[in-house]
Amino acid sequence: MADETITITDNRTGKSVDVPIVNGGIDSGALRSLAPGVWFHDPAFMTTAACSSAITFLDGDAGILRYRGYPIEQLAEQASYLEVAYLLLKGELPDAAQLEQWTHDITYHTFVHENVKKFVDGFHYDAHPMGILASTVAALSTFYPEAKNLNDVACLEKQIVRLVAKMPTLAAFAHRFSVGMPYVYPDNDLPYSANFLSMMWKPRSGGKAYEVDPVLAKALDVLFILHADHEQNCSTTAMRTVGSAHADPYSATAAACSALYGPRHGGANEAVLHMLQDIGTLDNVEPFVQSVKSGSGGRLQGFGHRVYKNYDPRAKLIKRTAEEVFAVTGYNPLLDIALKLEEVALQDEYFVSRKLYPNVDFYSGLIYMALGFPMEMFTVLFAIPRTSGWMAHFMEMLQQESKIARPRQLYIGVDERAYVPLEDR
Ligand code: CMC
Numbered sequence: 001m002a003d004e005t006i007t008i009t010d011n012r013t014g015k016s017v018d019v020p021i022v023n024g025g026i027d028s029g030a031l032r033s034l035a036p037g038v039w040f041h042d043p044a045f046m047t048t049a050a051c052s053s054a055i056t057f058l059d060g061d062a063g064i065l066r067y068r069g070y071p072i073e074q075l076a077e078q079a080s081y082l083e084v085a086y087l088l089l090k091g092e093l094p095d096a097a098q099l100e101q102w103t104h105d106i107t108y109h110t111f112v113h114e115n116v117k118k119f120v121d122g123f124h125y126d127a128h129p130m131g132i133l134a135s136t137v138a139a140l141s142t143f144y145p146e147a148k149n150l151n152d153v154a155c156l157e158k159q160i161v162r163l164v165a166k167m168p169t170l171a172a173f174a175h176r177f178s179v180g181m182p183y184v185y186p187d188n189d190l191p192y193s194a195n196f197l198s199m200m201w202k203p204r205s206g207g208k209a210y211e212v213d214p215v216l217a218k219a220l221d222v223l224f225i226l227h228a229d230h231e232q233n234c235s236t237t238a239m240r241t242v243g244s245a246h247a248d249p250y251s252a253t254a255a256a257c258s259a260l261y262g263p264r265h266g267g268a269n270e271a272v273l274h275m276l277q278d279i280g281t282l283d284n285v286e287p288f289v290q291s292v293k294s295g296s297g298g299r300l301q302g303f304g305h306r307v308y309k310n311y312d313p314r315a316k317l318i319k320r321t322a323e324e325v326f327a328v329t330g331y332n333p334l335l336d337i338a339l340k341l342e343e344v345a346l347q348d349e350y351f352v353s354r355k356l357y358p359n360v361d362f363y364s365g366l367i368y369m370a371l372g373f374p375m376e377m378f379t380v381l382f383a384i385p386r387t388s389g390w391m392a393h394f395m396e397m398l399q400q401e402s403k404i405a406r407p408r409q410l411y412i413g414v415d416e417r418a419y420v421p422l423e424d425r
Pocket of ligand 1: 230233264265266268292298299301302304306356
């Protein structure tokens with residue numbers, strides 16, 4: 001249609017180009033041919049679609065999140081994390097035989113080479129588990145040098161299985177090391193999330209047997225589903241960028257982990273818990289909200305989102321999961337503070353007018369805490385399921401006709417000048 005174009009005019013030359021709007025975007029190549037040497041200036045990619053993707057759909061105004069077309073609510077309620085990982089990676093839900101094969105493959109790749117334990121042993125006693133995870137996943141590339149062969153799809157699919165399977169093992173080893181406990185090997189009789197809990201907590205202190213509670217394993221599985229992908233966020237962009245240089249999937253995943261490690265990305269749920277602990281009592285909720293509004297209390301952690309201008313659909317599901325978990329683990333007074341905080345904020349003009357709603361991090365930390373995870377593990381818990389999303393994007397990027405990611409810059413430094421010998425400076 002004629003009106004589905006944008007016209008760009010170079011006022012220096014009077015030349016114009018009509019650029020069709022396709023899938024909500026316009027091709028930047030039009031500007032390149034109209035005005036060579038003029039670049040879009042878009043730090044933080046606020047207005048740039050860096051790729052086309054068929055994996056995750058997100059409508060922030062309407063509060064919609066879908067993986068491969070399936071609403072997140074239906075997946076969280078009816079699917080398992082491994083089914084969702086398959087969906088993200090292959091584009092379709094598995095049938096029964098495919099799911100059985102996939103589950104078998106993942107289960108039988110959960111062990112890591114014994115030398116990996118030696119790396120973990122080499123970390124300082126108080127090393128952050130996220131630093132350990134990023135480093136050990138990078139080290140895996142040296143165990144599987146064939147992973148460099150990005151043209152061999154069968155070989156790549158094997159690396160995907162290894163990554164999805166081994167991340168929980170690396171994560172649990174990182175935790176066990178940090179608390180001075182012996183590593184627990186994977187248990188191939190347990191499903192994915194239950195196996196992770198078993199590697200984390202077995203045996204209980206005092207040598208008592210550890211039985212995975214199915215309600216808690218299911219809750220963790222739901223959290224894994226909700227965190228599996230979120231289209232072009234910072235870590236996924238890192239994954240695609242490093243992958244575009246044709247680095248192997250382990251090295252690219254290590255880069256994505258490093259991006260996730262940043263407090264602006266994977267660390268907000270920890271900040272929520274600190275905030276709830278600082279508030280301390282229900283009576284302090286209203287004064288705290290006032291302090292946020294006046295600017296003296298910082299931000300309301302776990303509220304607001306760059307993309308969602310509505311209730312984050314993941315937050316709704318996590319809130320429900322929190323109630324199920326607390327029914328097993330016992331009551332946590334911080335939940336009451338969180339509920340009251342949400343109620344007060346959602347009735348307040350400051351938050352309403354700015355479209356600030358709870359995001360995925362508002363309730364997830366409370367669940368992790370109830371499951372017994374120390375705060376340092378929260379970002380690690382994000383990285384485990386996000387690995388399937390990262391790999392789905394890595395594979396999609398390879399399948400598309402992609403060039404190496406290489407943005408331009410607007411140079412604002414000094415013009416040419418002559419070198420000044422040291423004695424003259
Ligand atoms: N508490 C109080 N005010 C807020 C908050 C908040 N949490 N978030 C945004 N605002 C205000 C902000 O002060 C600004 O007000 P004004 O227009 O008067 O200056 C307005 O809302 C717009 O804020 P912004 O900083 O321009 O929004 P942004 O899209 O750049 O930031 C955000 C998004 C997530 C960084 C921000 O909302 C925030 O800092 N939230 C708290 C931290 C948090 O929960 N982070 C987790 C995000 S979800 C992670 C994920 O999906 O992976």
